[in-house]
Amino acid sequence: MAKAVKEDQQVIKELAERINERNKENQSLDEQVKDIIKNAEFGSKVMATDDCLSMSAMAKDLGMSSAMRLQNELMFLDIIYRQSGYFHMTDRYSGLGLSAYKKYKNPAAHDRLYWTQKGRLWLHNLVKRGILMIEPRPRGNKQEK
DSSP, rough: HHHHHHHHHHHHHHHHHHHHHHHHHHHHHHHHHHHHHHHHHHHHHHHHHHOOOHHHHHHHHHHHSSSSHHHHHHHTTTEEETTTTTTEEEHHHHHHEEEEEEOOSOOTSSSEEEOHHHHHHHHHHHHHHHHOOOOOOOSSSSSOO
16 A cells, blocks of 8 residues: 555656646747737737838838839839829739828829838838849849749
């Protein structure tokens, strides 16, 4: 009987150690989940904001030299086009929530194209993937995309 009690105590000790290990693992996982939730909430807030970036601000955000440089690159990629002096998204990208149209200073003026936070993230991803070039492309004919 003493032997059985000793074995039971050993089993209890091993189980207690396993429980402590699992508790430590759970604490670590709980911290990771909290970080993920915090990042997701921040991302949701950024994506839901009404803040939009002008072409100039977007170009600066991407590290380009000017808004004209960004406009030319986006026209080269058939993402935007110019009509009657104003920029518009091409049909392929127009309904994706990447851009918005706002009045620029003068309420009587035409609406201008602005980039939403979703569009900002999308353009940064195009840069990362090497599709949107920050440096000027070589002059000449359009290259294959």
